[in-house]
Amino acid sequence: MSDPKFEPGAEPALPIPDGDGGTDLDVAVLPSFGFGHRSLMWWGTWGMIAIEGTVFALTIATYFYLRGQGTQWPIAEPPPDLLWGTLNVLVFLASAVPNQAAKRAAERYDLAGARRATLGCAALGMVLLILRVFEFRHLNCRWDTDAYGSVVWTLLGFHTAHLLTDWLDTAVLGVMLCTGPIEGKRYVDVSENAMYWYFVLASWLPIYGVIYWVPRLPPVLSP
Amino acid sequence: MSGLPLAAFLDTPPLGELSQDALRAAGPQAAATLALWWPTLALCSAVLLGILIALGYALATSGRAVRSAPGDLSSLANREPGLVRAVSVGVALSTVALLGLVAASAATDRKLASLDTAGALQVHVIAHQWWWEFEYLDADVTRRFVTANELHLPVGRAVELVLDADDVIHSLWIPNLAGKRDLIPGHTQTLRLRADRAGVYRGQCAEYCGYQHANMALRVVAEEPGAFTAWADRMRAPAAAPATPLAQQGRAIFENGTCAMCHTVSGTPAAAKHAPDLTHLASRRRLAAETLENTHDLLARWISRPNALKPGVYMPDQAYSESDVQALTAYLETLK
Amino acid sequence: MRCPELACLALIVCLAGCERETRHFTADVPGPAYPGPRAQTGTVAGRAENPYARNAYAVNEGKRLFRWYNCNGCHAEGGGGMGVPLMDAEWRYGDRPVDVFTSIHDGRPDGMPAFGGRVTDDQIWRLAAYVRAIEGRVASATAPNRDDSLQEAKPETRRAGQ
Amino acid sequence: MSIHDTRSAELEATWRDPPGLRGVLSAVNHKTIGRRFIVTAFSFFVAAGILAGLMRLQLMHPGNTVLGPDRYAQIFTMHGTTMMFLFAVPVMQAVAVYVVPLMIGARSIAFPRLNAYAFWIYLFGGVMLYGAFLLNVGPDAGWFAYVPLSGPAYSPGKRVDFWAQMITFTELSGLLEAVIQITTIFKLRAPGMTLNRLPLYVWSVLVTNFMILFAMPAVMLSSTALIMDRLVGTHFYNPAEGGDVLLWQHLFWFFGHPEVYFIFVPALGFMSTIIATFSRRQIFGYTAMVVALIATAFLAFGLWVHHMFATNLPELGKSFFTAVSMMIAIPSAVQIFCWLATLKTGRLVMEVPLHFVLAFFFILVVGGLTGVMLAAVPLDLQVHDTYFVVAHFHYVLIGGAVFPLVGAFYYWFPKVTGRMLSGVLGRWHFWLFFAGFNLTFFPMHVLGLLGMPRRVYTYPADPGWGALNLLSTVGDWITGVSFLLFALNVWRALARGMPAGANPWGAPTLEWATSSPPHAANFPRVPLVRGVAPLWLAEPYAGHVRGLADTQREVLATTVLDAAPDHRMIMPTPTIWPFLSAVATTMLFIGSIFTPWAVVWGTVPVAVALVAWFWPTRAETAEHLALEKRP
């Protein structure tokens, strides 16, 4: 039987040549994975980043929409304490170092380096999560106090969810790098994970600004 | 005046006799909208017709083939300038038509906004699940009065309806007079309109507002200024004391029983605000936000088993004795 | 063996869901009859259940009526004021459904007015169901959550077990 | 047996889904998932159609008492919710799951396990909603669930929570599908299928999925805020505590209007595909068509406010949205004119799919024109939230999407099943559907103008709406009969339909190059594409791809723009973990309807399932290593 095949009973459609006449392309020589935009995972990750970035953007838009509803912002509470959030910014920025190291190591197929850097990232992620607990405790509002509290908790909550999932991701990856099995794709995973970590980091900066500094804007800027 | 030849077949009421019809205007707002509607409809019909003709022409003039026929890819090589021209003209015409509609819409918007409201009658409309409260405002606060579900308007005088919602979002729509406006908790809106033609119009809530959304209607009575003034004066008067013993007994039940927990009858101790003001209930044509005719029998049934007639309504069912129902009905019928 | 048990459990869950979600528009729920003026607590009538205790719609209706009939003027969101607090576990006149019903229906000497005859018995049962929710004694799935008003207390769904 | 046949059988074994119950739950082949997706979506369509029939029954006469207000509210909410969230959007993605890899010459969809997970999530979300409905916990606040009616104060119990959680399910599924399909289209096209050789249907899927990516987060946010308001007492929509009820409308329609285009844009792809095939020529104005699709997608984000003209927005803003709402008609006009030009210059094959497509030119155009009317603020204020709007969006959605979809069903049915549907029954189906549809919905325009608001469970006799409503109900029955014929046709075809052959319609695109039903690996030999309509070329392919493993699910990734071969990659094998992850996710979502703590304990099984899903076995890795080649 040839392929594509035709049912004998069906109307003969177009004559589709077997194709053997053309020049075949041998792809066996091609690599079996690729970094960056060559990889499917890179596109998948960017798709997720687009979705989650949109969620963050819309939540921030909601924040400003609610802020525009009244005359006071925060509605009935002091702004969040600066300490823990700012500390988190610093640790986040510091986390770029092991993160970049992980990415570089992965792209060099340096298993030991990738292992070290990934576990370093996971450790810093743990620090961030612990700091996050203090951040929640020093928001000076509850989610059910008023709409300000609701949107601030939601914003910080969404970001924490990303922090947590990416931390989990990094930790699992780190363990996998220690225990195996290892194949080339794992290095792509490490590289993509580093990219996602940058997203979590980059999204924190505007969210930090909104949560901690917008409530401190002088009222003249308030609508 | 009928905008629709179908009207006879459809058995719609004549204009001003409880009509609820966006195609027959009884005021400048609805008329301006109609003035936009008919040309828009004509234009759109023309466009539809044009496309159907083009489709018919295309189907009639194109060739036919069978399933096995080979595809023709010559178009990839040829630019097909005739088609480019035809499609460009079509798109350009559509764009011009749309821009024309945008302009016409904006012009109509402006016309709607330009209703002269100097000396307008102000009515505060509060939408409740599932009835309408109307507070007629007046600079002299003693001349304010409250009524429900029946909105009387003087013909020829602009009216400014100040809209608020008590619970969920509602929408006030009196199609013969004007387009709708939502009543949104936390946001006060206004709707300006004028009735130029005396008559009775039906309006209805147009935003889904819960189980009895369907039965949240209102009656708009547009009347000559003299008649309106007389009506308003009647509305301002407190309820007269009932004369018959039966009605007096009904009043006692009303004031000492459950009724006074929600309803107001002006001039009596009943002054609750959670249900329609009943001071002049008997002067209203219908009950329960236009749900029932205001007849003796229906009123009696409504008093005791409202949920059988309007399931979900907040008025509770009650096990009144027959004599209590008769007494209450007798009392309510004195509230002219 | 397990299957019938699971099925029974599923059925119970479903029935609970059904009762919770039914919209009792009319007073057609056969509630206990009004136990009579100044019913002695501890009598047979006193053991009666509130027919609406598991119905979310009726409890929510109770919450609406709580404001409509100005209960909130004295009892606030449950913290009290002119009236006693209803959020706490202290029940001067008993905490059984019938006690609550009687308090509303007949009033209590230290200031609670009697609403019997001014509020239908059916609505009093709804109010009584809500009063239990104020304290957090209605299942969280059935109790009302925050309403659209200014409020500071935790919503009724989260008062249980405090 | 030729060498090809041997390899074909080997490939079949490699790509086939495993047998048995466990195999059913482990399937990851995009055709299996696509079929299940389509069948599920059509099941929900049938369910929602039955609900529509009940509504028409109730509205047949003024003052009818078949349904009470409570039941009616649940039914119209379920109808709208099902049609929008469980049928229209998913079915478009479902068809894409099946068709797109075939159309672009790929052996697999990207992320096949995620694809399976997305399906299970969708299925579980829909089943949950219907389970709730049958237990009298059906949502009753309308499919757009305006607060405060849907909020904690006015919707007691769990009804709306189930609705909001259904959103979470379907949006999760939809967003994952968007990522999967975008990646598939960008990275898995057969070599040579440059972007300007991409079939218009694939373009429409690509554009749709990008819209989904940026619009669906809005409804996820709004429904999350709603469920938090209802469950943990946040105040997003409580004006007394600084919230705002209109925030819901902004967020919902920021998603909700593009959503109409999620449904409409793929249907435009069906149109282009079917018109091209049955007029035996390439669609006129390929570039203009693509630009029109992209323009539609952009404009779709700029007109959400036209759902809110009756609220208190500033006049200037309304004028802007009027303009955008009208201007979105221009790209549609471009497409319509291009199709007309194609039809005019083509040689038509008058088959059933073309009938459904031609109906578009009446029905969608009517819907589009009434849409233009609705864009004018003054007209909108009269007919907004009336039966005029009901008529409008049914004309748009049924004319613009369901007719093309049913056309596409007739078109691709032979490919999926290998059997032809009956043309005679198909024509009966078409004409009865066309007549029934118009009879049902055309009178609704008039009803709206005559003042009948939507979502009323009953209406009085006085305004004279009875006759038209009766007409409408009769139309609904006719539509119902037409779909019974459709079901009969499908059943007949499955039982003893005529075998279809690889390319029964003589269509030009790659899916017709493989057998019907397609080979498990889609293309035993992946072609090298050299044109936009390869099968109409005298020499369809420039050649074939060699060197992909037969014993592994190896596919070829190509570059985004030029589809140049880039690298080989091995697609994951069937596994039950996506199913188990979906079960765990479902437990989390349903649990969180009842307690916020479910979000905490519910993540544990989800995390476990996901780790198990991604954790490679040593055997697998060894096989991969055998084929590995570092870049």
Next chain:
Amino acid sequence: MITLESSLICTCVRAPLRARRAWPAALLLLHALAASAVDAEWPMASGDYANTRYSTLADIDTSNVGTLAEAFAFDTGVERGQEAAPIVVGGTLYLLTAWPNVLYALDLTRPGAAVKWKFEPHPAPRAQGEACCDVVTRGIAYADGTVFMVTLDGQAIAVDAATGAERWRTPLADVAHGETVTMAPLVVKDRMLVGNSGGEMGVRGWLTALDTHTGAVAWRAYSTGPDRDVLINHSRYAPFYPTDRGTDLGVATWPPEAWKRGGGGAWGFVSYDPALDLLYYGTANPGPWNPEQRAGDNKWTSGVFARRPGDGTAAWFYQWSPHDRHDYDGINEMMLLDLDWQGARREVLVHPDRNGYVYVLDRKNGEVLAADPFVTVNTSTGVDLKTGRLQYDPGKDPRAGLTIRNVCPAAPGAKDWQPSAYSPRTGLLYLPHQHLCHDAQTYTTSYIAGTPFLGVTAQMNGMAGTSRGAFTAWDPLARRARWTLPEVFPVWSGALATAGDLVFYGTLDGWFKAVDARSGKPLWQQQTGSGIIGQPMAYRGPDGREYVAIMSGVGGWAGAVSSGCLDRRDGTAALGFVGAMKDLPMPEVKTGVLHVYALP
């Protein structure tokens, strides 16, 4: 003689502070004119008709107050808030407790001040549910061997001062409709003056005069309604501002029927000027709280009436807060002072209002001479002295369905009922008050007889950047505060100024304090075991020593959270006051106790 003394005290004020040397002479004169028995006594809650709460006793002064110690205490056995002032006449101390309104006579001549008699009027328990802000009473009056009291359920009772026998009893209030009486009656000539409470229950406010001999109602002046009910006789009624002139304004400034439930009780202290023969009293807030349900100025609520005690006819009226938006009752005390006002002697009425301003009015005609904020006020921008009208900030106007935040002062005002004192020696007003703001949501409310008629859910908070309570010395001539003592909780007790240059007040956390009247320096304090919301008074005992007395017993609106065991999780409890009082400690002593202090 009392009258003479008070008018003389007021006359003293004319001497400006710089002529301080002159006033001991005046005091001497006073002592010469008044029998020594007089300054030993405290025959009415406010001490004198001018409402100054000034005691001429100077035994206890800044130098020795540090040694002040409790002479005796008397436990009334009654829980709930004790707001009443004891009175002392003829060696007997009379004391009225909160509900159930037990009247005690304590014999000061006997050691430990043994109970001479006890009178239990048995008021209707139902009244407890109708009193808005705890079941308090604010005191009693003495005249002609009779003690005049009013029960919470509104029965005016005359009790024989010697025997405790009831002379007559006249029910005045309709409890079923929410009327209660908490105020301290005043006796002027043969009239006993009683006003009602219930602005939160939709009552119609009134001030009633009873014949002291028979208990018959002589007249009743309503605060709303037609002129004949308000006792406005236009030939004898001359308000200063045109907006208060007109026929039946008590009807015309209300939507139809609303005046019938319009509030405007008269539950504060009544003042009396014997020279002008005029009574002065404030009217309470209009009902309901939701202002949208009562469009118009809502006369004659939240204002001040000058009336003739004989027939009750109004002489003039001035409205502090026209169309009150925030529960600003106008009932705070009117201190009748004679001041050198901008160079001329004026007979003025000084009134610190809930709306946050200290008003100085010409008490002959009601002209506003000055109105100056004594706290941060954001609900209004000032008082237009030309029209006399309070200038509201529309941004803080309540709107149905909306929450207005940070309304300052809150519903209890900058200063509630807690009466201030005035010392002619320092020329200062001593204001016990609070810094509270509230967030309030307004909604439409139903009138249901006997239930609250509010339409507002409020929740109070301390004003940002300041303490919740304060005790301020205000200079009415300089129109500014001299000093302010911050207190953790609102200062809910009255103030007492003495000739020993001391000022006494109590706090909600149970401290009874004495401070230097000139500098505000705290000199002495004593913990009483329960919050103090009573009114301090001083008397010379039969033993010739000076005593200072105060009732402790937490409660009142501010202390209801503790006295009513309210649930602190709900900040809207007690009409929102709980929001600001969550940390108020529960009292160690449950019952109300009279504490009397003297030098050792």
